[in-house]
Amino acid sequence: MNAEFVNPFLQALQNVLSMMAQMELKPGKPQLKQDEMARGDVSGIIGMVGPQVKGSFSISFEEKLACEIMSKMVGEEPDTLDDEVCDMVGEITNMVTGGAKKTLGEKGYEFQMATPIVVSGKDHTISHRSDGKKLIMPFSHQAGQAYIEICFEEISSS
Amino acid sequence: MNAEFVNPFLQALQNVLSMMAQMELKPGKPQLKQDEMARGDVSGIIGMVGPQVKGSFSISFEEKLACEIMSKMVGEEPDTLDDEVCDMVGEITNMVTGGAKKTLGEKGYEFQMATPIVVSGKDHTISHRSDGKKLIMPFSHQAGQAYIEICFEEISSS
Numbered sequence: 370m371n372a373e374f375v376n377p378f379l380q381a382l383q384n385v386l387s388m389m390a391q392m393e394l395k396p397g398k399p400q401l402k403q404d405e406m407a408r409g410d411v412s413g414i415i416g417m418v419g420p421q422v423k424g425s426f427s428i429s430f431e432e433k434l435a436c437e438i439m440s441k442m443v444g445e446e447p448d449t450l451d452d453e454v455c456d457m458v459g460e461i462t463n464m465v466t467g468g469a470k471k472t473l474g475e476k477g478y479e480f481q482m483a484t485p486i487v488v489s490g491k492d493h494t495i496s497h498r499s500d501g502k503k504l505i506m507p508f509s510h511q512a513g514q515a516y517i518e519i520c521f522e523e524i525s526s527s
Numbered sequence: 528m529n530a531e532f533v534n535p536f537l538q539a540l541q542n543v544l545s546m547m548a549q550m551e552l553k554p555g556k557p558q559l560k561q562d563e564m565a566r567g568d569v570s571g572i573i574g575m576v577g578p579q580v581k582g583s584f585s586i587s588f589e590e591k592l593a594c595e596i597m598s599k600m601v602g603e604e605p606d607t608l609d610d611e612v613c614d615m616v617g618e619i620t621n622m623v624t625g626g627a628k629k630t631l632g633e634k635g636y637e638f639q640m641a642t643p644i645v646v647s648g649k650d651h652t653i654s655h656r657s658d659g660k661k662l663i664m665p666f667s668h669q670a671g672q673a674y675i676e677i678c679f680e681e682i683s684s685s
Contacts, residue, residue: 416640423641425643425644483574483582484659485583498644
């Protein structure tokens with residue numbers, strides 16, 4: 370998995386947050402090895418399947434950051450990770466993956482998106498189970514951390 | 528979503544657990560509405576995409592039940608939800624979805640599986656974000672509860 374594949378997700382995340390919440394997250398150092406695990410209080414997860422590849426994408430937020438994004442979007446800060454925040458995280462997951470899908474489709478990498486799933490629970494970890502390469506990338510904001518993780522593997526022709 | 532679509536997942540789960548761990552989980556009452564949420568300490572999640580439908584499948588275990596399955600499979604009970612237990616949950620997710628895929632393919636419902644993701648974290652909730660129907664089904668065992676949740680929606684032809 371190279372930068373050509375990963376950058377569309379990073380750009381889509383920054384576009385979505387800048388557009389929806391006028392917020393900028395500072396990207397950290399991407400990790401190719403699985404020493405670090407995506408970790409957060411609320412995560413959006415989506416599966417992807419194309420003719421040659423299959424994979425998964427996740428985005429995890431610390432509670433305070435998720436609430437801050439919600440606050441910036443609707444003008445009122447939620448106290449906890451309520452159903453509306455989970456909806457928003459599902460929507461962000463869809464929009465980021467949809468943005469990356471469009472860019473990657475133009476480059477000849479086609480895939481279809483499954484439906485998103487939102488996980489809520491204090492300090493959970495996300496682990497993508499695949500033989501393919503995994504890229505994890507932290508983002509920071511004064512309200513808290515976010516992580517995205519992208520993973521793709523080639524479909525065997527069996 | 529009707530029984531024809533759901534039963535292959537339930538049967539595949541029971542086959543997998545009986546084959547891998549000689550265990551039988553007692554199925555509870557399936558719920559079509561989203562009043563109840565899948566909840567557990569470790570969950571396996573996978574996306575599915577077909578020509579007409581897309582969706583997601585999850586299976587969530589309470590910690591003690593996941594450890595009990597691990598113990599039955601390898602003869603040694605883990606103390607916590609370690610990496611091996613997460614591996615096993617990812618594998619169960621793959622096997623159950625793969626079993627259901629085979630049965631459903633024979634009935635003319637085709638889909639491809641994305642790669643599984645495992646979530647670990649005390650008492651997290653799983654929420655499938657889709658316009659389609661969601662079915663949640665509890666399973667019980669003396670060691671603890673498990674939940675499977677299946678969700679499919681039709682792909683719009685846009």
